Amino acid sequence: MGLYVIIRAITPPSSFLIRARLIFLTSICLKTVFADLPNLLIIGIDDLRPELNCYGATHIHSPNIDKLAAQGTLFDHAYAQYAVCGPSRSSMFTSLRPDSTKAYNNKTQFRDNRPNAESLPEFFKNRGYKTFGFGKVLHNTHRDPKSWSEPQHYILEKQYASPEYKDKRAGIDGIHESNKLIPLFEAPDVSDDAYRDGETNLAAIAKLKSAAKSEIPFLLFIGYHKPHTPFNAPKKYWDLYKPDTLPLASNPYPPRGAPEFALSPWNYVRSFGGMPAEGPLPEPLARQTRHAYFACVSYIDSLIGELIAALEETGEADNTLIALWSDHGYQLGHHGMWCKHTNFETSTRIPFIIVDPRKGEHGQRTHARVELIDMYPTLVDLAGFDLPQSIEGKSLTPLIVDPKAWDHQDTAAFSQFYRSGFRGYSVRTLNLRYTEWRSARTGKIVAQELYDHRSDPQENVNVAESRKHNKELLYTQSRLHQQWSLE
Structure with a gap:
């Protein structure tokens, strides 16, 4: 009624009728054009290993991620293309491998070398x-900016x-001098929005609610900083764990027989x-650091x-694809390291879950080896669009339809x-790296x-010779x- 009064007050009758009809027809057209298109909610988590309850880590308190896994398809063997934030995210965003984006460090992003690449959100x-x-x-x-409305x-x-x-x-990306004045972790008794991830979440929720009111479908992409260093979280999440019971x-x-340059000095x-300038973390500090990460x-x-x-409150959950992923894993003391920056399983393997509420099957798990660059084409495919010719990933839709669809192939x-x-170039097959x-x-x-991996799932012994x-x-x-x- 408010819109009617405003338009009626500022326009003559004939003009008002035309505008009213246009508004009505536009609304009908939008509903028709976008009727079968799903919304997308993409959830990125920094430095998250697949050490979650839904991945078999029963010591981890992750009920909400577990719930998503129970509603969709969990990819048990998903891998990032480069175990550093910047290169991995450029590949995720474009479905192009690092050799195509030329992003090998955190100072370079894909537009520097592929300015015309169509990113995942830009596609939609x-x-x-x-x-x-x-x-x-x-x-x-x-x-x-090209990716966002x-x-x-x-x-x-x-x-x-x-x-x-x-x-x-x-400090980050080589600028670390000031870090000696701050701790690696803290546990203050504060609210969730005392940290930037909490405040970002509130802003994303507000946008989600407003976007859901529109007839136009939306893609909302949220990236959480934690559990990236520094390992800071409100005290109540630390209190979920008993430090003495947490596994080290x-x-x-280091793996026996591995070359020295396969390892990272974890300088960050x-x-x-x-933190010690050299040598291993003492056991009490190692346990405390793992506690901080889990919090x-x-x-x-x-x-x-x-x-x-x-999302559920908006009524759009049944028409929203959800993808949850991490940019790489993390070495929490494994092989004596506290970092990513390697080609080992603990650095490259990631949690990856896709929820398509329109599919009948839920709580599926697939053991096929898949890649983070596959997320882009999978979401495009599930949304009903043709795949771009320029991307290098593949659609995982067959595995969402049937988790065993690729079991016959390595x-x-x-x-x-x-x-x-x-x-260093690395390939992970069914039993081997x-x-x-x-x-x-x-x-x-x-x-x-x-x-x-049949006899050495932790990659402790190099048997290449x-x-x-x-x-x-x-x-x-x-x-x-x-x-x-080979060149």
């Missing part, structure tokens, strides 16, 4: 969707909440106050619960990492790693060379 925006970005989507302050929401402050550190920020890494030593964690996981899980509850996932003049290190200057193979595994070495090497041929 170009097809009539309203697209919204919140939090850490690409790496920290990297922005991509309005400027991305991002908060740089509120990284600490304790009174003595409240105005502090953690059972392999706090060492840059914080109270952050539960903090983010709670925020996700609030976000999903808000699916493979590929990751890579560059360090100290060496390029093979990593090949090449000289960045000559392209020649300088080292090989082979881990047999074992005659017993010669057949496996040749097989995995051939699979890797199909992706990265």
